[in-house]
Amino acid sequence: MRTLVIGSGGREHALAWKLTVSPKVDEVFVAPGNGGTELLAQNVNISADDIPALVAFARDQAIGLTVVGPEVPLVAGIVDAFQQAGLRAFGPTMAAARLEGSKAFAKEFMVRESIPTPTAEIFDDYKTAQAALARHPAPLVVKASGPAAGKGVILCETREEAQLALRQIMVERAFGPAGDRVLLEEQLEGDEISLLAFTDGVTVIPMVPARDYKRALDGDQGLNTGGMGGYAPSPNITSALIKRVLDQILIPAVAGMRRRGTPYAGVLYAGLMLTEAGPQVLEFNARFGDPETQILLPLLQTDLMDIMMACIEGKLADLAIRWRPGYNVGVVLASGGYPGDYETGKTINGLEEAEEHAHVLFHAGTRREDERTITAGGRVLTVTARGSTLEEARARAYAAVGQIRFSGMHYRTDIAILSPATSASVTPSAPPQEAAVKRSAYAEAGVDIDAGELAVALMREAVRSTYTPHVLSGIGAFGGSLSVDHLARSHDLVLVATTDGVGTKTMIAATLAIYDTVGHDIVNHCVNDILVQGARPLFFLDYIAAAHLDPQHIAAVVAGCAEACKAVGCVLIGGETAEMPGVYHAGAFDLVGTLVGWVDRSALLDGSQIRHGDVILGLPSSGLHTNGFSLARQVFTGVSWDTMLPELGQPLGEALLVPHRAYLDPVERLWEAGITIKSMVHLTGGAYVENLPRVLPEEIAVRIDRNAWEVPPIFQIIQERGRVDELEMYRVYNMGIGMALFLAPEAVDPARAMVPELVVIGEAVAYDGDGRKVLF
DSSP, X not given: OEEEEEEOSHHHHHHHHHHHTOTTOOEEEEEEOOTTGGGTSEEOXXXXXXXXXXXXXXXXXXXXXXXXXXXXXXXXXXXXXXXXXXXXXESOOTTTTHXXXXXHHHHHHXXXXXXXXXXXXXXXXXXXXXXXXXXSOSSXXXXXXXXXXXXXXXXXXXHHHHHHHHIXXXXXXXXXXXXXXXXXXXXXXXXXXXXXXXXXXXXXXXXXXXXEOOEEEGGGEEEEOSOOEEEESOTTOOHHHHHHHIIIIIHHHHHHHHHTTOOOOEEEEEEEXXXXXXXXXXXXXXXXXXXXXXXXXXXXXXXXXXXXXXXXXXXXXXXXXXXXXXXXXXXXXXXXXXXXXXXXXXXXXXXXXXXXXXXXXXXXXXXXXXXXEEEOSSEEEEEEEEESSHHHHHHHHHHHHTXXXXXXXXOOSOTTOOOHHHHHHOBTTBOOOOTXXXXXXXXXXXXXXXXXXXXXXXXXXXXXXXXXXXXXXXXXXXXXXXXXXXXXXXXXXXXXEEEEEOTTHHHHHHHXXXXXHHHHHHHHHHHHHHHTTTOEEEXXXXXXXXXXXXXXXXXXXXXXXXXXXXXXXXXXXXXXXXXXXXXXXXXXXXXXXXXXXXXXXXXXXXXXXXXXXXXXXXXXXXXXXXXXXXXXXXXXXXXXXXXXXXXXXXXXXHXXXXXXXXXXXXXXXXXXXXXXXXXXXXXXXXXXXXXXXXXXXXXXXXXXXTTSSOOXXXXXXXXXXXXXXXXXXXXXXXXXXXXXXXXXXXXXXXXXXXXXXXXXXXXXXXXXXXXXXXXX
């Protein structure tokens, strides 16, 4: 797909950078772009506010998705214009973008929706506002109501400063028409944080919390800016606090906009102050923040294109959003004089040297000229660096900053320096605490009930998306209930149940912070286990246990379960999470699933119909599935999961995490064609040696032809590196065949015509009672 990013700042460079790594994106254009976007995408000389020209370009270039960065075109209705032209654009409509476009509207909206926010008065007359200052105690905040590039908020310590601010905004027109209306707002005390969320107008999924620094100078001194840097995740926001912000702020805001008939889809940004009374909304932004985007996107693991399309199509509940572990710090390098008057055209040196320390250098106010990069704005660069700890990320970021030079360069030196109290809490064993919430005795013992509640809140929509009209009670109830009248009326109903686990595959998933795939693993494994008895899935329950629950991780696992359930027509009717410090190591988790299916008594499969001469057909596996990972981890000891092995064509860890395949679809196709399957074997733990005999009559053995199919490279690598005996490989691994089907010889050709991937792998033979029942 061809994509267009609108804007010219660091945010837009980060968006373009993230989209270029998506396998679904063929080409990226940026309008108008900057000196950094020119290096990875194609800049287009169209202003971000020239909506007709942007629509025409998108139509002419067959742009599949347009991503709007700045607030001005959103407030002006660019998404509406694209929609009217039959084009997809990511961001809220003009009516929904009023949450940012008018601080006066946003304040009135929050009051109506009972969303916590500082008290304020709104004025559109300078003299009236000036007179009202007498009843507003200092310190206070004077805000321009309209969009002012993040600069229209002035913190005033005295009434005299407030008088000057009012004059600057309303008389001197420092922010143009943005200052037609002003707010006089109480000034709160506390830590300021940003929580951004993706939403499709119904579902709201928060990003990791970030902290940005608005003031120009160290120690939060100087004028307000668009942002001088920041870091993520912020240790000042806990699982309980995220849930509180979701329940009291973000979800009510999205629901309120939907009730008004102006549904909000895109990114909703809440600028929050953490007060003793709880979180309060300072402002809403209707788009990705800057510099928050540059800080957050390097931590995002899920394909950004998938997220944006889900928001546009109303399918966000179906998507699991994953984040990389660790921290990211961003430091903004600005032109001398910013946010006031500044000079441009200064040559920037040291960019290549800086890249050796930084994760990514995001350009903002830059342009390319004669093979040089020169300054072209107030905020010039955002230098970002990742690390396993906040301190490591900060050190790398500032090491990169030290390599860059241009005349007048200015930056804050205190980004990501935490107060002693906060710093002490930034460790895995001592999660940060919300100041207004006293920790319970249970929490002190290591069990975070709030984290469990947040996990349920995050997974709720994904679980409900699997429900059918037959579900009577599900998530939130003590037990799930489902009516089977529709089956019992026409079948001699038999229920088939199974329970299994993913095993140590979860350890690789946790290391790579890829959690949704194991959800597919456990559902598909269980589906196959009942399928071999002729049963179809009815409902599924999951059980997730860990030393400490991370709500985002748990929600990702359950979202994976939900996706897999929907794919096979199964209801995810319930589950359980357990936090057990002392039982599990930090970062480790266990995943178990129970699935109940149904079959007509006459269609139950048990292997009793297998006869000498029957043919065994195999359905290919997708990889290791869910078995043999303890051996695989031992074989690859000392090898990074990110290692690219030529035989695999992808990183080792990703190859190992390919989800377990479900075989319901090809088997259903055979049943629908009237082909009789005498028996089936799911080749899981024990593989061929232990699983095939489970269905064989006493007088029957099997002969497997190992030359009948090509063993995938991952199994060959494990065998060679681990020097594993070949018979042991066929006892541990599926070796490329995940399901074995027993058919009469005359059914083989019709079956292969219906399901071409079927391969003949062996036959049933007579057994005289002596020796092994599985012959290779």
